Amino acid sequence: xxxxxxxxxxxxxHYNMVDFSLLKVCLFSIGILLGVYLNQFFxxxxxxxxxxxxxxxxxxxxxxxxxYPDKQNEIR
Numbered sequence: 001x002x003x004x005x006x007x008x009x010x011x012x013x014h015y016n017m018v019d020f021s022l023l024k025v026c027l028f029s030i031g032i033l034l035g036v037y038l039n040q041f042f043x044x045x046x047x048x049x050x051x052x053x054x055x056x057x058x059x060x061x062x063x064x065x066x067x068y069p070d071k072q073n074e075i076r
Contacts, residue, residue: 042049
């Protein structure tokens with residue numbers, strides 16, 4: 001499993017803006033599809049879904065704009 005993850009993360013280092021945009025469209029689409037097919041199930045857990053969204057959103061925004069904003073040139 002670790003080897004597979006290393007290969008996947010290694011491949012993403014070569015992604016460009018279009019590749020990441022398509023990845024986001026893919027993930028957004030699967031989220032909508034799951035929401036449509038499982039809407040009754042998720043209605044019971046709506047507060048938990050909001051907490052998961054807000055927690056992950058705040059974490060990503062923190063890492064993007066607070067922790068690593070000036071380290072973009074160190075990756076290359």
